[in-house]
Each structure stands twice: as C-alpha cells, then as structure tokens.
Amino acid sequence: MSAEPLIEVDGVEKVFDVRRKAGFLRRERHEVRAVDSLTFSVPRGEMVGYIGPNGAGKSTTIKMLTGILTPSAGRLRVAGIDPSRERAGLAHRIGVVFGQRTTLWWDLPLIDSYRLMRRMYRIPDARYARNLERCVELLDMAPLLEVPVRQLSLGQRMRGDIAAALLHDPEVLYLDEPTIGLDIVSKVKVREFLRDLNAERGTTVLLTTHDLTDIEQLCRRVMVIDHGRLMYDGDLDGLHELGGGERTLVVDLERELAPIEVESARVVKVEGVRQWLTFPAAHSAAPLVAAIAGRYPLADLSVREPDIESVIARMYAGGASLTY
Numbered sequence: 001m002s003a004e005p006l007i008e009v010d011g012v013e014k015v016f017d018v019r020r021k022a023g024f025l026r027r028e029r030h031e032v033r034a035v036d037s038l039t040f041s042v043p044r045g046e047m048v049g050y051i052g053p054n055g056a057g058k059s060t061t062i063k064m065l066t067g068i069l070t071p072s073a074g075r076l077r078v079a080g081i082d083p084s085r086e087r088a089g090l091a092h093r094i095g096v097v098f099g100q101r102t103t104l105w106w107d108l109p110l111i112d113s114y115r116l117m118r119r120m121y122r123i124p125d126a127r128y129a130r131n132l133e134r135c136v137e138l139l140d141m142a143p144l145l146e147v148p149v150r151q152l153s154l155g156q157r158m159r160g161d162i163a164a165a166l167l168h169d170p171e172v173l174y175l176d177e178p179t180i181g182l183d184i185v186s187k188v189k190v191r192e193f194l195r196d197l198n199a200e201r202g203t204t205v206l207l208t209t210h211d212l213t214d215i216e217q218l219c220r221r222v223m224v225i226d227h228g229r230l231m232y233d234g235d236l237d238g239l240h241e242l243g244g245g246e247r248t249l250v251v252d253l254e255r256e257l258a259p260i261e262v263e264s265a266r267v268v269k270v271e272g273v274r275q276w277l278t279f280p281a282a283h284s285a286a287p288l289v290a291a292i293a294g295r296y297p298l299a300d301l302s303v304r305e306p307d308i309e310s311v312i313a314r315m316y317a318g319g320a321s322l323t324y
C-alpha cells in the first residue's frame with residue numbers, strides 16, 4: 001500500500017451562523033462550530049471508519065470533502081483537488097453513498113438510472129459495462145435491474161446505490177451509514193462487497209456508521225469525532241485501551257469453589273464451577289491464567305473482549321483526549 005495521502009484535512013473548521021428566536025420579534029445570532037481544528041490524512045487504499053455521536057460533525061466533514069460545503073478555515077485536498085473550488089472535477093474521482101437517501105431515480109427501473117449516470121459522468125462504454133457487470137454479479141443484482149427503484153426493498157436499493165456510486169471507478173468512496181436498516185444477510189453481503197472492493201481495486205473508503213460491527217469487520221483504522229474535534233485516530237485495539245475497558249476471563253474449575261483470589265483481577269460472577277473475572281483490557285491474560293492455574297484446579301477457560309459499543313459509550317461519556 002502506498003503512503004501517498006489521498007485525503008488531506010489540515011486544521012479544518014466549519015462554523016454555521018444560526019439565528020435563534022430570542023423573544024417575540026428578536027432573533028439572536030449564534031455560531032455552531034460543527035467541525036473544529038480537524039486534521040487527518042488518509043493514504044490511498046485505506047478503509048477508515050469515521051464515527052461519533054449524533055451531531056458530532058461527521059456529515060459536515062463528508063460534505064466538505066465532496067465540495068458541497070466550503071470550510072470556514074483550514075485546508076482540504078482530495079486527490080490533490082480542493083473540493084469546494086473544483087467540485088465538478090472532483091465528482092469524477094469520488095463516489096458517495098448516503099444510506100438515508102438515494103441518488104437513484106425513484107420511478108425508473110434501476111438500469112435506467114445507471115444509463116443516465118453513464119451519460120452524466122461520460123463513462124466510456126467498456127468501463128461502464130465492466131463495472132456494471134462486476135456489481136451485478138457480486139451484489140446479486142441481475143433480477144433487480146428492470147425493477148423501478150420505488151419497488152426495491154431497502155437492502156436491494158442500498159446495493160443499487162452502492163453500484164451507482166462505483167460505475168465511474170472512483171478513487172475514493174464515502175459511505176454514510178451504508179448498512180442502516182438492513183437485515184443481517186444484506187449487511188453481510190454489503191460488507192463482503194466493500195472488503196473485496198478495497199482489497200482488489202484499492203479503492204479508498206471513508207465509512208461513517210453507527211453499526212460498530214461494520215467498523216470491526218472492515219476497518220483497521222478508526223477515527224472518532226465528538227463536538228467537531230478528533231478524539232481518537234488509530235487502530236481498534238488502541239480504542240479499547242483508551243476506552244479504559246476491561247476484558248473478562250471466564251474460568252471453569254473442576255469443582256465448585258469460593259471466588260478465586262488473584263492479583264490484578266476480580267471475580268464479578270460465580271455460577272457453579274464457572275467464575276467470571278474482569279481485568280484491564282490493556283493487560284495480557286497470560287500471567288493471570290498462569291497464576292490461577294498454579295493455585296486452582298482449572299478445567300477450561302476463555303477470554304472475552306469488551307464489546308466496542310461499551311468502549312465507545314465510555315469514551316463519549318469520559319471525553320477522552322486526542323491521540324495519534
């Protein structure tokens with residue numbers, strides 16, 4: 001993977017001027033700092049998760065990266081292009097999927113939307129045919145092409161939207177909640193497709209989602225934004241540590257015994273021969289297991305990771321600091 005940054009965000013801010021009712025006739029102006037001192041870069045070929053609570057600034061960031069919004073301050077580049085200055089030029093290099101909205105023509109059969117896009121983006125015939133064939137095959141869309149978009153299920157429509165975003169071979173794909181509302185089978189299909197797209201074609205992906213399984217299954221790197229500021233940029237393991245999570249060691253003893261007493265872990269539950277001990281997520285389980293095995297009749301054990309949802313919830317609540 002090359003280290004060339006495809007997305008560069010340097011000290012970017014977005015301030016909205018909002019007027020609020022402050023009396024019978026009076027309106028008060030105030031500023032909403034939706035994005036604040038945001039700095040990150042994404043190398044070509046990376047698939048990065050971009051997460052944060054509601055109103056954190058995720059959509060505002062994506063809108064600046066597509067050129068829909070102009071930053072109030074700072075510098076943005078996508079494939080070397082300043083998005084708000086060369087929005088039309090950039091459109092040929094990026095693909096965007098908004099899970100909550102469709103870019104497809106509601107009353108037309110799916111294939112007609114694709115034909116219109118081929119014209120809009122001036123996609124050469126061979127490239128269009130190749131990309132369409134690939135999406136139709138990998139996303140199981142053959143039976144859907146003649147169906148009007150309004151008759152498609154949410155999962156079918158989402159697959160249709162993903163294909164639409166890829167017909168012109170974009171270098172970067174922004175995905176905003178691509179699995180929202182989908183059943184588990186559709187989610188698995190969409191995730192598999194995105195993983196292959198990234199691995200085989202090297203498409204750079206910025207993924208915004210509230211479904212943390214998307215992140216766990218697709219992204220090695222995750223960025224967390226809150227109140228417009230980057231709170232974390234790193235791998236998932238680091239996020240677990242930052243969240244101050246605990247792991248759980250589940251121990252089966254050969255017979256029922258009093259709660260195990262061992263340093264650096266504490267028993268939180270006992271059920272028959274089974275005992276649950278929690279210990280800091282950042283610590284290795286090996287010395288703990290050795291200490292228990294040396295003093296107790298151990299029959300079996302397993303280690304459970306904290307689920308990422310609780311890690312993130314703890315992080316949001318604690319206002320963790322920025323790390324790189």
Ligand SMILES: Nc1ncnc2c1ncn2[C@@H]1O[C@H](COP(=O)(O)OP(=O)(O)OP(=O)(O)O)[C@@H](O)[C@H]1O
Nearest residue numbers: 016018032034052053054055056057058059060061
């Ligand atoms: N056009 C606008 N005018 C005024 N305020 C806005 C505008 N767009 C966004 N905001 C405000 O900026 C902040 C960030 O919003 P944004 O939509 O980027 O958050 P988000 O992380 O995408 O949230 P969600 O997960 O709910 O979609 C919020 O306080 C929002 O109310």
